Amino acid sequence: MIKTDILIIGAGPTGLFAVFEAGLLKLKCHLIDALPQPGGQCSEIYPKKPIYDIPAYPEILAGELTEKLLEQSKQFEPGLTLGERAETIEKQSDGTFVVTTNKGTQHCAPVVAIAGGLGSFEPRKPALENIENFEDKGVSYMIKDPEVYRDKRVVIAGGGDSALDWSIFLSAVAKEVTLIHRRTEFRGALDSVDKVQELKNNGVINLITPAEVTGLIGADCLEFIEVTKTDEAPQRIKTDAFIPLFGLSPKLGPIANWGLEIEKNAIKVNNALDYQTNIPGVFAIGDVNTYPGKLKLILCGFHEATLMCQAAYKIINPGKRLVLKYTTVSGIDGFDGTRKEAPKSVVKSIN
Amino acid sequence: MSSDIHIKITDRNGTTHAVEAPTDMALNLMEVVRMYELAPEGTIGVCGGMAMCASCQCYIHSTHDLADKSDDEEAMLSEAFHVKPNSRLGCQIQVFPELEGLEIELAPEE
Numbered sequence: 001m002i003k004t005d006i007l008i009i010g011a012g013p014t015g016l017f018a019v020f021e022a023g024l025l026k027l028k029c030h031l032i033d034a035l036p037q038p039g040g041q042c043s044e045i046y047p048k049k050p051i052y053d054i055p056a057y058p059e060i061l062a063g064e065l066t067e068k069l070l071e072q073s074k075q076f077e078p079g080l081t082l083g084e085r086a087e088t089i090e091k092q093s094d095g096t097f098v099v100t101t102n103k104g105t106q107h108c109a110p111v112v113a114i115a116g117g118l119g120s121f122e123p124r125k126p127a128l129e130n131i132e133n134f135e136d137k138g139v140s141y142m143i144k145d146p147e148v149y150r151d152k153r154v155v156i157a158g159g160g161d162s163a164l165d166w167s168i169f170l171s172a173v174a175k176e177v178t179l180i181h182r183r184t185e186f187r188g189a190l191d192s193v194d195k196v197q198e199l200k201n202n203g204v205i206n207l208i209t210p211a212e213v214t215g216l217i218g219a220d221c222l223e224f225i226e227v228t229k230t231d232e233a234p235q236r237i238k239t240d241a242f243i244p245l246f247g248l249s250p251k252l253g254p255i256a257n258w259g260l261e262i263e264k265n266a267i268k269v270n271n272a273l274d275y276q277t278n279i280p281g282v283f284a285i286g287d288v289n290t291y292p293g294k295l296k297l298i299l300c301g302f303h304e305a306t307l308m309c310q311a312a313y314k315i316i317n318p319g320k321r322l323v324l325k326y327t328t329v330s331g332i333d334g335f336d337g338t339r340k341e342a343p344k345s346v347v348k349s350i351n
Numbered sequence: 352m353s354s355d356i357h358i359k360i361t362d363r364n365g366t367t368h369a370v371e372a373p374t375d376m377a378l379n380l381m382e383v384v385r386m387y388e389l390a391p392e393g394t395i396g397v398c399g400g401m402a403m404c405a406s407c408q409c410y411i412h413s414t415h416d417l418a419d420k421s422d423d424e425e426a427m428l429s430e431a432f433h434v435k436p437n438s439r440l441g442c443q444i445q446v447f448p449e450l451e452g453l454e455i456e457l458a459p460e461e
Contacts (some may be wrong), residue, residue, distance in 0.1 A: 045401075049401065
């Protein structure tokens with residue numbers, strides 16, 4: 001069991017800055033994120049996009065902002081559980097919370113701060129009515145172990161990098177690879193597009209475009225897919241696996257079932273005070289929360305994170321008084337033993 | 352002085368709303384839909400307007416001459432669901448005086 005003071009769900013800008021603010025109050029943080037790297041949307045969706053409304057940065061790339069926040073929080077040594085999605089929350093008899101991920105990792109903390117942004121990023125599923133019946137019975141939305149497809153028939157759908165790359169990779173492993181895309185144009189690295197063209201010319205990859213998978217057929221496991229080319233009658237293709245690769249989209253996910261008050265797909269919080277949710281000890285900060293006048297801006301997330309930490313301090317240290325200290329005056333003592341402070345001036349007479 | 356234009360937006364329940372959109376606020380169609388709350392928060396403009404999700408996909412029903420799709424919009428629409436020949440991403444269409452009388456319908460939520 002991982003133990004910490006503030007368990008932060010979501011390692012985007014708001015979650016990362018919360019680590020820093022908590023550190024100033026000598027509170028330790030641990031971050032959980034469904035993505036394999038910190039930074040949230042900033043690193044997953046638009047690392048190369050410039051942001052113009054971060055105070056004191058006339059322009060900063062989203063990826064750079066993530067790096068700077070990581071650097072700023074590093075001295076407070078946050079723990080990280082990456083690539084796992086926070087699944088359940090349980091309140092213990094001592095008032096602490098246990099949060100368990102989809103991989104079974106358990107975390108315990110007296111304060112939980114949900115900084116989940118738009119939610120966790122999950123594969124986008126094609127709108128096929130019976131697709132859920134075939135999940136793990138032939139249909140998967142990501143490839144964890146390519147060996148599963150050795151000597152099998154595989155159908156991949158999608159037009160981006162992952163569809164191209166996996167088609168190329170699996171063409172050497174699987175018995176048969178069919179790539180289906182709605183358009184004839186693919187969006188990906190030029191190398192991969194050329195490689196798929198070559199494999200198609202050599203008869204290694206069966207390319208069907210412009211077309212869409214319009215049906216899934218099978219008694220228990222997937223046996224056939226039905227593919228429809230634009231303006232043609234549907235045809236059946238025998239297959240062992242169907243892998244739709246349509247990118248990721250954010251979903252609030254399991255957090256929606258935690259008993260929190262949800263409004264407009266966001267978690268309602270008390271903005272007059274400290275961004276606490278209807279569950280005492282559970283806070284929601286950044287894009288994931290809502291209150292009258294809410295703005296989904298990174299800079300607002302920073303403010304919310306700061307006030308949340310003050311409230312967390314009072315929960316963790318009941319009865320203790322807290323006074324605002326300025327880093328300019330007090331410097332910063334990292335949990336890693338580092339100390340940063342302003343250079344001391346001396347009083348010395350000049351003769 | 353710039354004036355408002357009139358747009359008809361059919362929401363995901365099939366109800367058509369006649370709205371006025373200012374042309375001097377650098378708005379796009381996704382933002383107009385959000386401004387009038389014609390789709391629940393979190394189901395439209397999820398990526399913020401970067402053509403990186405298709406939550407603002409709409410069908411253009413009038414014959415207005417719209418700017419061509421950028422590569423980003425083309426790419427996103429090629430991966431989106433419920434796409435029709437008249438599909439566009441609302442976030443990529445700026446509100447200009449020439450769009451007076453525009454009629455659009457929101458595509459189903461994915």
